[in-house]
Amino acid sequence: MERRVPLKDLKEKSMSAVFFASALISIFAVGLICFFLLSNGLPAIMEIGVFRFLLGREWSPSDVPPAFGIYPMILGSLCVTAGAILIGVPVGVLSAVYLAKACPEKLYRVVKPGVELLAGIPSVVYGFFGMVVIVPVTGNSILSACVLLGIMILPTVVGIAESAIRAVPESYYEGALALGAGHYRGVFFVVLPAAKSGIFAAVVLGIGRAIGETMAVIMVAGNQARMPVSLLKGARTLTANIVIEMGYAADFHREVLIATGVVLFLFVLATNLSFSALKRRGRI
Amino acid sequence: MKNDKKNNRGKLSSELFMAALTHGAALATFGVLFFLVIFIFVKGIPHIKPSLFSLSYNSENVSLTPALAATMLATPMALLITAPLGVFAAIYLTEYAKRGSKWVTLVRVTTEALSGIPSIVYGLFGSLFFVLFLGWGYSMLAGVFTLSIMILPLIMRSSEEALKAVPDAYREGAFGLGAGKLRTVFRIVLPSAMPGILAGVILSIGRIVGETAALIYTAGTVAQIPTSPMQSARTLSVHMYALSTEGFHTDESYATAVVLLFVVIIINAASVKISRRIGGRA
Known part of the structure; x- marks a missing residue:
């Protein structure tokens, strides 16, 4: 009996060490990713x-001498993301309002799982859909990419915005009705503003998803490495730049592509961290 | 009286306008998304033919079997690496960590960072670290390890939620009966959190099956059934990408999209069903 106690103690201690070590994996992974990207890209x-890289308007890696300016791709990414948000967020939030406040119970039981399923559709399938349905209408262009990405972020935006709307206490809505507001007036002017933090979270997640999206964008955006000129002309995003050229890039060209990845990584990291910092301070 | 009526009419029309807006948006969302699925199925199902499932790929049959096999090999491998780690990490966060500990904050911030990283950045990292630095070359193993880092935050977060949802009374009961901490965790807390953990695991299966960008430069794009983990292979999503961008096999692309969509929908339906079950029970 006496011997078993220390043994049990040892087991408890060693397992709690194992749990702790497992928790450290994510710190380790982020450290490793940062180290390898930065040491190869910086x-x-x-x-x-820095300025010639970020603001250089010309990307011609195979010229002599080569030019490595990723400004066109930064603009490309921003255009495509902004367009996706402009399309996806209003439609998504309004759909979330419908699901939370106007949808008949029976329909809800069909539609809600449907939207959840759609969140899992692989981006290549969206991309293929874009190739065969959207591109014939608007061509390989920024607009096609915006529309496709707007569709792709819908399930995410709808899901988060709906739970944000549902989290607003019912008494807010009832108070609005008691003051004489109609159903929708109550929802739009009282419930929605109260849910703005969650809706903002949906927007941030949508931005992250849109700017990081690679395959679907490559399949519809045209991918010309030049300054974006018009919605109906093609453009290349940061993500597309990496995938398209990584296959044959060598030496310095490769390092520059990794540097493109670093820019993307830092941008996403900055967006997410500033959002969670804002949230922690209760500003939104 | 007259003024009232005018007000009422104004109120009514703005209500109608907002109702139309909401219903229109909802119709657009669900319409587009359902159209996508129906479109792929209608266009693709007629093109599903036996040659698509031949054992080896060539440009004649455009078989998807090797890609399907690679997907079915890569998924359990990645889960085998990440599921225990992710669940253990979640156990640490919910059962062991002290409130407000610096480590916990750091783990949370980094997990959040991991979940925001675009998959192409994972792909870059994987090709720098696993493919080049560790010298694995384009291989299933490099792809699997890249995927396993990618799904870590997903599994950690869903496991943490599931563990948090276990009532404290369970733990107190176990302690009261003389169980140690470890015993309580493994015999009482973990089994009651299992459905939630499982839902997270299934969701990450969906993520793995749908992933492309992280795999092209880690697992490579060889279209044959891999015989060792050090061989390069393309998963179904990578295959789909290769097929549709080559542009020679549109019919086969539709058929492959159907298979991919079918697999993903089954996986996600399973996850939704399981998480509903816990929702109903709690």
Whole structure:
């Protein structure tokens, strides 16, 4: 009996160490990712010069001498993301209002799981859909990418916005009705503003999803590495730049592509961290 | 009286306008999304033919079997690595960690960061670290490890939610009966949290099956059934991408999209069903 106690103690201690070590994995992973991306990407940025790299308007890696300016791709990413948000967020939030406040119970039981299922559709399938349905109408263009990405972020936006709307206490809505507001007036002017933090979260997640999306965008955006000129002309995003050229890039060109990844990584990280910092301070 | 009526009419029309807006948006959302699924199925199902399922791929039959096999190999491998780690990490966060500990904050911030990283960045990292630095080359193993980092935040978060949902009374009961901490965790807390954990695991299966960008430069794009983890292979999504961008096999692309969509829908339906079950029970 006496011997079993220390053994049990040892087991408890060692397992709690194992749990702790497992929790550290995510710190370790982020550290490793940062180290490998930065150590492979930063030297290239330094060699080109930060401003010439970020604001250079010309990307021609195979010219002599080559030009490595990713400004067109940064603009491409921003255009496509902004368009996706402009399309996806209003439609998504209004759909969430419908699901939370106007949908008949019976329909809800069909539609809600349907939207949840659609959140899992692989981006290549969306991309293929874009190729065969959207591109014939609007061509390989920024507009096609915006529309497709707007559709792709819908399930995410609808899901989060709906739970945000549902989290608003019913008394807010009842108070609005008691003051003489109609059903929709109550929802739009009282419930929605109270849910703005959750809706903002939906927007941020949508931005993250849109800016990081790769395959679907490549399949519809045209991918010309030049300054975006019009909605109906093609453009290349940061993500597309990496996938398209990584296959054959060598040496310095490769390092520059990794540097493109670093820019993307830092941008997403900055968006997410500033959002969670804002949330923690209760500003939104 | 007259003024009242005018007001009422104004109120009515603005109500109608907002109702139309809401219903229109909902119709657009559900319409587009359902159209997508129906469109792929209607266009694709007629093109599903036996040659698509031949054992080996060539440009004649455009078989998807090797890609399907690679997907079915890669998924359990990635889960085998990440599921225990993710669940253990969640156990630490909910059962062991002290409130407000610096480590917990750091773990949470990094997990959040991981979940926001675009998959192409994972792909870059995987090709720098697993493919080049560790010298694995384009291989299933490199792809699997890249995927396993990618799904870590998903599994951690869903497991944490599931563990948090277990009532404290369960733990107190176990302690009261003389069980140690470890015993309580493994015999009482973990089994009651299992459905939630499982739902997260199934969701990450869906993520793995749908992933493309993280795999092209880690697992590579060889279209044959891999015989060792050090061989390159393409999963179904990568296959789908290759097929549809090559542009020679549109019919087969539709058929492959159907198979991919079918697999993903089954997986997600399973996850939704399981998480509903816990929702109903709690």
